[in-house]
Amino acid sequence: MIAAGNSGSGKTTITLGLLRALQNRGINVQSFKVGPDFIDPLHHRHASGKASINLDIFMAGEEGVCKEYSLYASSAHTVVVEGVMGLFDGSVRDTASSAHVAKLLGIPVIVVLDASSMAYTAAAILHGLTTFDSKLTIAGVVFNFCGSEGHAEMLRDAAESVGVRCLGCIPRTELVSLKSRHLGLNYEAAADQVYSAMAQLMEQHLNINELLEHTTPFRFEPVSDSVPTGKLRIAVAYDEAFCFTYEHNLRLLAQLGTVKFFSPLHDAHCPDADLVYLPGGYPELFAQQLAANESMKQSLLALKRTGAKIFGECGGMMYMGKTLQTSDGVVHRMCGLLPVETTMLGSGFSLGYRRISRGKEVYYGHEFHYSSYASNPVNTLPVVVENANGKVLQSPIIAEGKVLGSYLHFYFRTEVEITQLLF
Numbered sequence: 001m002i003a004a005g006n007s008g009s010g011k012t013t014i015t016l017g018l019l020r021a022l023q024n025r026g027i028n029v030q031s032f033k034v035g036p037d038f039i040d041p042l043h044h045r046h047a048s049g050k051a052s053i054n055l056d057i058f059m060a061g062e063e064g065v066c067k068e069y070s071l072y073a074s075s076a077h078t079v080v081v082e083g084v085m086g087l088f089d090g091s092v093r094d095t096a097s098s099a100h101v102a103k104l105l106g107i108p109v110i111v112v113l114d115a116s117s118m119a120y121t122a123a124a125i126l127h128g129l130t131t132f133d134s135k136l137t138i139a140g141v142v143f144n145f146c147g148s149e150g151h152a153e154m155l156r157d158a159a160e161s162v163g164v165r166c167l168g169c170i171p172r173t174e175l176v177s178l179k180s181r182h183l184g185l186n187y188e189a190a191a192d193q194v195y196s197a198m199a200q201l202m203e204q205h206l207n208i209n210e211l212l213e214h215t216t217p218f219r220f221e222p223v224s225d226s227v228p229t230g231k232l233r234i235a236v237a238y239d240e241a242f243c244f245t246y247e248h249n250l251r252l253l254a255q256l257g258t259v260k261f262f263s264p265l266h267d268a269h270c271p272d273a274d275l276v277y278l279p280g281g282y283p284e285l286f287a288q289q290l291a292a293n294e295s296m297k298q299s300l301l302a303l304k305r306t307g308a309k310i311f312g313e314c315g316g317m318m319y320m321g322k323t324l325q326t327s328d329g330v331v332h333r334m335c336g337l338l339p340v341e342t343t344m345l346g347s348g349f350s351l352g353y354r355r356i357s358r359g360k361e362v363y364y365g366h367e368f369h370y371s372s373y374a375s376n377p378v379n380t381l382p383v384v385v386e387n388a389n390g391k392v393l394q395s396p397i398i399a400e401g402k403v404l405g406s407y408l409h410f411y412f413r414t415e416v417e418i419t420q421l422l423f
Helices: 011-024 039-048 057-073 098-105 121-131 149-161 192-205 208-213 247-256 283-292 294-305 315-320 415-422
Strands: 002-004 029-034 053-055 078-082 109-114 138-146 166-171 232-237 242-244 257-262 275-278 309-313 323-325 331-333 341-343 350-358 361-369 384-386 397-400 403-406 409-411
Touching (some): 002 098, 011 029, 011 078, 011 138, 011 192, 011 208, 029 039, 039 192, 053 057, 057 098, 078 098, 121 138, 121 149, 138 149, 166 192, 232 247, 242 315, 247 257, 247 409, 247 415, 275 315, 283 315, 283 323, 283 331, 294 309, 309 315
Parallel strands (some): 002 109, 029 078, 109 138, 138 166, 232 257, 275 309, 309 403
Antiparallel strands (some): 350 361, 350 384
16 A cells, blocks of 8 residues: 555655556556545556546445455456555544555555655654554655655665665656646646656656565455346446546446446437436536537436436536536536536535435435535435534435436445435
């Protein structure tokens, strides 16, 4: 696991460079990402050529995380797991943190430290990280943003003084800096040559051979996915505007029937379907283009009239609404599937895990958005939404006929949960 003392230490850059470097060596590598993030796994996919899988104990539970890990890791030669935030930062204290996942799966941790403004203080930080939890195995450290070879020597000495093996000192470079956008890194800006540059940087400054010696044997019984039994026709939006999907949810949808992908940006219409899934993404960046694709909007309205179930999350819900106001104040007409209007103006920032209850039904997910409703939504489902600490929040699910939408990103634990909520 590539983890860090805090966010912004560069663990994603190092993970991406390592993934591409391993791919270049012909190694069958499988990547995972701790936490609910959508964007880092998109980077992983581009760097390694394979889908990256989220490992989130809050949303999936410990049993679910073990199953996901076993399902995808068993066929790989090497597994690389990217942590989330700081090593012990979780939903509540260290619950669902990188450390929690590492202990659950028996994975050794490589700590990435931002060394740009420190030298021997690194020893104190490493001492704290390595002794805080005796059940956690920290196999080494990678110092990032090193200023010079002299600086790197001081950092190696600091690590050695507390018995931590230094596996690399990565210099400061603008070559691989990626601009942040909302959540994680901006994957659209990372062309293939950037991943190759990251890999070259890791080959030069990271002891990859020694790092691979710290891997542990796969200790889970391999599991196989269940055979699809459903006969639903399912259409899933996927393009530059709608790309926030969990591989796990897509796999569950495939259990329920035949999945077809379509693009609200580029296609003329949505495929005929019993269920249409509009995931989150960046509709605000493509609002003009989405508004102009009138035939797509009309095809979705036609599906609503025929009784198809249409489900939207965050950006997908914004597209389903009447209008979307972008940050320049321009109002764009969206689908009109739901009686809501959303805006990028004002204080709509919301972030965190969510537990959603409807009677005896319980679902898990998270929120991360900067937009907000322009007015209070109507036609809401009778649900209770809480954060990880149990505080009740106002995060409605809007329903009109068989059309549902909200700012919530759901992580369905089973296909039964999908049918339970939507059908």
